[in-house]
Amino acid sequence: MKEAVSFKATCYLILNRPNEVLQLLGRTIRPKVPEEDLIAQAYQMLGNTEKANEMMQISMYQHLIQLVATIPNYVVVNASSAEKVEVILNRAFMLIDMYEIEKLHPNMTLKVYYAAAQVYCMQENFERALEMLRKYATVCAASFTVNSLHxxxxxxxxxIDGWFAEFPLGAKTVRNEEIIKRSMLQSIAENPIFASMKDLLEYKNMIASLKFKLDIKE
Incomplete structure (x- = not known):
């Protein structure tokens, strides 16, 4: 039931119907009942520590990824304040480093770096924008060499690997790697926000390097 409601809300967003999203989900966020913790405690009381450990790890993983997933939109919403952007990103980068999220869930990391690059470019801080794009390109290339997009x-x-295996599509989230690679390259090379950097040599070199690392042919 929860999945169906979330899917419906996502469809409304894609259709640019935000009012329907608020009508469906409500206009405020209610405190979340920690069902995962209760399940873990129940297994622990039954003496099944292995299952309790799995449930706690799944809970921590989901909360961690949900936190990181919120950061891109959060930094964009606060783009008008350079000081606030730095606070947000400093904490985000510490979190990414601490939990090694570049390897654990590179797609989430890519979204953070990409949003940061766009915001810095909007602020005309091209040095920092290029730094974020370098990080983005590095993770893009590494993701395919180690097959870590799964x-x-x-x-x-x-x-938690057994839990991923229970998903309808399994742990494999990427079906067509060639399409994903081209999308990664296009997101840098064809985004209008980055047009102000199109004549910078470092920007051009980074695009050429990523194209080579992803083995994209014309």
């Missing part, structure tokens, strides 16, 4: 755990989240 959902997976790591040494910290070491009990």
């Amino acid at each position: 959902l997976h755990g790591d040494s910290y989240f070491d009990a």
Whole structure:
């Protein structure tokens, strides 16, 4: 039921119907009941520590990814304040480094770097914009060399791979890598927001380098 409501709300957003989203979900956020924690505690009381550990890891993973997923829109909303943007991104980068999210969930990291690059470009801080795009390009290239665009755990989240396998599509989220690669390149090379940097040598070199690393042919 929850999934169906969320899907419907997503469709309304795609159709540019925000009022329907608010009517469907409400105009405020209610405190969330920690169902995952209750399930974990129940398994713990039953003496099934392995399952309790898995549930706690799933809960932590979901909350972590949800937090990171909110950052791109949050930084764009606050783009008019350079000081606020720095506070947001400094905390975001610490979080990304601490939990090694570039490897754990590179797609989430890409969205943060991409949003940061756009905001810096809007602020005409081209040096920082290029720095964010370099990070974006590095993660893009690394994602395909290590096949890390598929959902997976790591040494910290070491009990969640089985959970991913239960998804309808399994852990594999990328169906056509060639399309994804071209989309990654186009997002840098063809975004109008970056047009003000089109004559910068570093910008041109970065696009050429990413094209080479992703093995994109004309």
